[in-house]
Amino acid sequence: MNVTIIGLGLIGGSLALSLRHHGLAQRLIGVEANDAHARRALELGLVDEVEADLDRAVRQADLIVVAVPMDAMVAVLPPVLDTTAAHQVVIDVGSTKQALLAAVAQHPNRGRFVAVHPMAGTEHSGPEAAINGLFEGKTVVICDAANSDADAVRIVEQLFHALPMRLLYLDGADHDLHTAYVSHISHITSFALALTVLEKEKEEQRIFDLASGGFESTVRLAKSSPATWVPIFRQNRLNVLDVLDEHLHQLQHLRELLAQEDYQGLTEQIQLANHIRKILP
Ligand SMILES: NC(=O)c1ccc[n+]([C@@H]2O[C@H](COP(=O)([O-])OP(=O)(O)OC[C@H]3O[C@@H](n4cnc5c(N)ncnc54)[C@H](O)[C@@H]3O)[C@@H](O)[C@H]2O)c1
Ligand SMILES: O=C(O)C(=O)C[C@]1(C(=O)O)C=C[C@@H](O)C=C1
The missing domain is CATH 1.10.3660.10 (6-phosphogluconate dehydrogenase C-terminal like domain)
Incomplete structure (x- = not known):
C-alpha cells in the first residue's frame, strides 16, 4: 500500500513507524503544516517524502491517514474526501468523533471514510515523539462503521489487527x-x-x-x-x-x-x- 499521512506528529509519526515495521506500507508520503516538523520527520525517516500539495498527496495513496489536532481535523477531512476515489480509504485518528462525523455526514464520499481512534499515546507531541510499537496490544475504536463502505471497514480492520490492536466498535455519541x-x-x-x-x-x-x-x-x-x-x-x-x-x-x-x-x-x-x-x- 502507498500511504499518505497528514500530520507528522506523535500519532501520525508512530503510525508511519508501525506500518513500516509490519511491512504494511510500501511508500509513505507526508503532509505537514509546520515546516520544521516536516524536515524533522524526513530526518527521522518517518516518511519517504513530504508533499506540499494536499490533493496530489491524497491522489497518490491507497490509504490516507488524517492525524492533525481536532480543530484542524474538521477542516482537513472534507477536502481530503473531495479528492478521494472509490478504491481509496481515508481514516482519522482523532480523540473526539461527533463533530467530525457531522462534518462529513452528507459528503458524497462518506463511505470511503472510516472513523478510527487508537487508544494509545503519550504526553509528548511532534515528530520527535513518534514511537515504533506505540499501538501494539492497545485498543482501537472504530466509530459508526455502518456508515462506511464494507470493503473500507474490512481493510481498516485487517490493518489494525496486523499491528496488532484490539478492535472495539462504538457509535460516535457513545x-x-x-x-x-x-x-x-x-x-x-x-x-x-x-x-x-x-x-x-x-x-x-x-x-x-x-x-x-x-x-x-x-x-x-x-x-x-x-x-x-x-x-x-x-x-x-x-x-x-x-x-x-x-x-x-x-x-x-x-x-x-x-x-x-x-x-x-x-x-x-x-x-x-x-x-x-x-x-x-
Ligand atoms: N496525543 C495522544 O495521546 C493522542 C492519542 C490518540 C489520538 N490522538 C489524536 O491524534 C491527533 C494528532 O495528535 P498528536 O498527538 O499526534 O498531535 P501532534 O501535535 O504530535 O501532531 C499533529 C501534527 O499535525 C500538524 N498539523 C496541524 N495542522 C495541520 C494541517 N492542517 N495540515 C497538516 N498538518 C497539520 C502539526 O504541525 C503536528 O506536526 C489528534 O486529533 C489527537 O486528538 C492523540
Ligand atoms: O497516555 C497518554 O499520555 C495519553 O494521553 C493517551 C490517551 C489517553 O489515554 O487518554 C490520550 C488521548 C487519546 O485520544 C488516547 C489516549
Whole structure:
C-alpha cells in the first residue's frame, strides 16, 4: 500500500513507524503544516517524502491517514474526501468523533471514510515523539462503521489487527461520552494538579526534590500540549463538563470528610476507589 499521512506528529509519526515495521506500507508520503516538523520527520525517516500539495498527496495513496489536532481535523477531512476515489480509504485518528462525523455526514464520499481512534499515546507531541510499537496490544475504536463502505471497514480492520490492536466498535455519541469519562477527565485533573502544586509550592527545587513516583505518575498528563487538548475539550465540551461536575463533587466530599475529621468516612471512600484495582489489575 502507498500511504499518505497528514500530520507528522506523535500519532501520525508512530503510525508511519508501525506500518513500516509490519511491512504494511510500501511508500509513505507526508503532509505537514509546520515546516520544521516536516524536515524533522524526513530526518527521522518517518516518511519517504513530504508533499506540499494536499490533493496530489491524497491522489497518490491507497490509504490516507488524517492525524492533525481536532480543530484542524474538521477542516482537513472534507477536502481530503473531495479528492478521494472509490478504491481509496481515508481514516482519522482523532480523540473526539461527533463533530467530525457531522462534518462529513452528507459528503458524497462518506463511505470511503472510516472513523478510527487508537487508544494509545503519550504526553509528548511532534515528530520527535513518534514511537515504533506505540499501538501494539492497545485498543482501537472504530466509530459508526455502518456508515462506511464494507470493503473500507474490512481493510481498516485487517490493518489494525496486523499491528496488532484490539478492535472495539462504538457509535460516535457513545465514543465521545465514554472517552470523556475515562480519558478526557484524566487530563483535566492532571492539569489542575500541576496548577495546584505550582501555585502552592513556589520553590521549584522543592518540587524537583520531593517529586517521586506518586507525583510523577499523576502529573504526567499535565505535560500534554494545549494544541492537542483545547480542541478535544472544545469538541467534547458538554460531556467533559458533565464528568467534571462529578469530579468536583468527589473532591468536595473528600475535603469535607477531612475537615470533619471523619477518618472512617475517608477509609470508606478510599476503599470504594480501590475498586479500580479489580478493573485494572
Ligand atoms: N496525543 C495522544 O495521546 C493522542 C492519542 C490518540 C489520538 N490522538 C489524536 O491524534 C491527533 C494528532 O495528535 P498528536 O498527538 O499526534 O498531535 P501532534 O501535535 O504530535 O501532531 C499533529 C501534527 O499535525 C500538524 N498539523 C496541524 N495542522 C495541520 C494541517 N492542517 N495540515 C497538516 N498538518 C497539520 C502539526 O504541525 C503536528 O506536526 C489528534 O486529533 C489527537 O486528538 C492523540
Ligand atoms: O497516555 C497518554 O499520555 C495519553 O494521553 C493517551 C490517551 C489517553 O489515554 O487518554 C490520550 C488521548 C487519546 O485520544 C488516547 C489516549
